[in-house]
Structure formats: C-alpha cells, structure tokens
Amino acid sequence: SAHKLSGVKQWLAGRGVELLFLPPYSPDFTPVEQAWSKLKTKLRAAQARTREALIDALQEAVNWITSADALGWFNHCGYHVAQA
Numbered sequence: 573s574a575h576k577l578s579g580v581k582q583w584l585a586g587r588g589v590e591l592l593f594l595p596p597y598s599p600d601f602t603p604v605e606q607a608w609s610k611l612k613t614k615l616r617a618a619q620a621r622t623r624e625a626l627i628d629a630l631q632e633a634v635n636w637i638t639s640a641d642a643l644g645w646f647n648h649c650g651y652h653v654a655q656a
Contacts, residue, residue, distance in 0.1 A: 592651065603645035610637055 581591050599605040611633045618629035646653050 601649045603642065603649050603651070606645040606648070607637060607642070610641065 584591050614633035614636050615626075615629055618625070618632070620626040620629040643653065
C-alpha cells in the first residue's frame with residue numbers, strides 16, 4: 573500500500589497533512605458505505621430504464637450528496653474532522 577511506504581507519513585506531515593489510518597474494514601466505520609446507501613436510494617427512486625435515464629439519474633444522485641452529508645458521515649463513523 574502506498575500510504576505505508578517508508579517516509580510517506582513524514583512527507584505528508586511536512587506539508588501539513590495528518591495521516592489517519594482506518595481500522596480493519598467495517599461498514600459501520602466506513603463513510604463511503606453511507607454515501608453509497610444515499611446514492612442507491614436516489615437511483616432506486618428514479619427507476620431509470622434506459623441508459624440515458626440512468627446517466628441523468630446518476631448525475632442527480634451524485635449532486636444530491638452534499639459536503640454536509642460527507643462531514644456528517646465522517647463524524648458518525650468516529651472520524652471527527654474540522655470543516656474547511
């Protein structure tokens with residue numbers, strides 16, 4: 573894994589980046605699982621039956637996810653981050 577290469581942590585720290593390692597995989601502690609859940613909810617509701625409709629629905633679903641959602645998911649999973 574690239575993030576475990578020797579010197580990467582120091583290189584990132586020198587640029588003001590704090591490296592946080594996630595625990596072994598658990599959907600309860602993985603913010604992306606909540607993002608996928610919201611995205612799939614919107615896609616199911618769209619009931620797209622053509623490629624064009626699916627592309628439109630996917631764009632709408634992605635736009636439905638906000639930065640506030642992401643911040644909330646990270647906080648919910650225990651990764652308390654400061655809002656930029």
